[in-house]
Amino acid sequence: MDQKKVLIIEDEKSISDIIKFNLTKEGFSVETAYDGQDGLTKAIASEPDLILLDVMLPVLDGFSVCKKVRETSTVPILMLTAKEEEVDKVLGLELGADDYITKPFGMRELIARIKANIRRSEFMTDQADAPENVREFGNLAIDLNRYEVRKNGRALELTLREFELLKYLAERENKVFSREQLLEEVWGYEYYGDIRTVDVTVRRLREKLEDDSSEPKYIMTKRGIGYYFRRP
Ligand code: CA
Numbered sequence: 001m002d003q004k005k006v007l008i009i010e011d012e013k014s015i016s017d018i019i020k021f022n023l024t025k026e027g028f029s030v031e032t033a034y035d036g037q038d039g040l041t042k043a044i045a046s047e048p049d050l051i052l053l054d055v056m057l058p059v060l061d062g063f064s065v066c067k068k069v070r071e072t073s074t075v076p077i078l079m080l081t082a083k084e085e086e087v088d089k090v091l092g093l094e095l096g097a098d099d100y101i102t103k104p105f106g107m108r109e110l111i112a113r114i115k116a117n118i119r120r121s122e123f124m125t126d127q128a129d130a131p132e133n134v135r136e137f138g139n140l141a142i143d144l145n146r147y148e149v150r151k152n153g154r155a156l157e158l159t160l161r162e163f164e165l166l167k168y169l170a171e172r173e174n175k176v177f178s179r180e181q182l183l184e185e186v187w188g189y190e191y192y193g194d195i196r197t198v199d200v201t202v203r204r205l206r207e208k209l210e211d212d213s214s215e216p217k218y219i220m221t222k223r224g225i226g227y228y229f230r231r232p
Contacts, residue, residue, distance in 0.1 A: 003027060003028065003029050004027075004028050004029070004049040004050070004118055005028070005029045005030070005031065005046065005047075005048045005049050005050075006023055006028050006029070006030050006031070006048055006049065006050050006051075006052060006114060007030075007031045007032075007033065007039070007042055007043055007046065007048035007050070007051045007052070008020060008023075008030060008031070008032045008033070008052045009032075009033045009034075009036065009038075009039030009042075009043075009051065009052065009053045009054060009057065009062070009065065010032075010034070010052070010054040010057075010080065011034050011035060011054065011056075011057050011058055012054075013034065015103075016032050016034070018107070019052065019107075019110065020032060022107045022110075022111065023111070023114070026111055028114075031046055031048065034058075035057055035058040035059040035060070036057040036058065036059050036060025036061055036062065036064065036065045037059040037060045038059075039051075039053070039057070039060075039065055040060060040065050040068050040069065043065070043069050043073070043075070044069070044072065044073070047073075047075070048075060049075070049076075049118050049121075050075065050076045050077075050078060050114055050117055050118050050121075051069065051075055051076070051077045051078070052078050052080060052114070053065060053066060053077055053078065053079050053080065053097070054079075054080045055079060055080065055081050055082065055086045055089075055090075056082065056086075062079060062080075063089065063095055066079065066095045066096060066097050067095055067096065069096075070095070070096035074121070075121070076098045076099070076117040076118060076120070076121045077096070077097045077098050077099075078097070078098065078099045078100065078101060078113060078114060078117055079095075079097045079099070079100040079101070080100070080101060080103060080105075081100050081101070081102050081103065082102075082103045087100065087102060096159070098117055098120075098121075098160065098161075099113060099117055099187075101113055124147065124160070132145060133145050135170065135171070137170055137173075137218075137229075137231050138231055138232050139151060139152050139232075140170075140209075140218065141153075142166065142167055142170055144167065147160065147163050149163065149166060149209075151209065156208050156209065157208065158205070158208060159204075161186070161187075161201050162201055162204060162205045162208070164186050165182065165186050165198075165201050165202070165205060166205055166209070166219070166229075168182070168185060168186045169219065169227065169228060169229035170218075170229045172228075172229070173228075173229055173230070173231060174228055174229070174230060175228055176222045176225050176226055176227070176228040177226050177227060177228065178225060178226040179195035179198040179199070179226050179227075180195060181226070182198050182226065182227065183195060183197065183198055198227075202219055202227055205219060206218075206219055217230070217232040218230060218231075218232060
């Protein structure tokens, strides 16, 4: 693997230093920024393979940086959150962050998450060049290479997670999965986040996919167990 570049945008120097130390030891090249504006400038100028982005930052906060970066780039963004309210905001807003990790976190966990997010983004890039691969489910078409879902021929604006969750369930029609299973399988590694992530992603997916999200016809709830995909 060629050397991957991580941009750390974090104003607490002690945290930034220890992350940098550990990532360097793991063979990453590391760049740092201590406020949101500088972070944004470096995110655009140096094209990192992943951005580690703190929420509370001077000048420009992490949410704004995330939105700005997304206007021009699909680089994986892993957000660092310190408080429960920040987690809710990361989950609830369409910021385009790929993942989040709550402080305090272990260094092994952080590095595992960074690697998993970089691998995933590389995998996506490879897929985009492959020959056409579309699965049809009634009036729903899932284009596995272009990461696109069309309903009655019209493309839906899904985030990467929403797409991956839909793809996973649709490829295993009628099989029920628990939230824990989905976290592990769809998020692709031992996920330390909480199962609310699954519920929020399902809710958003339904809002985009279903005619009436309160009466879903594709992503079904199995009460007390989890979710499954049904061909309408
Ligand atoms: Ca901070």
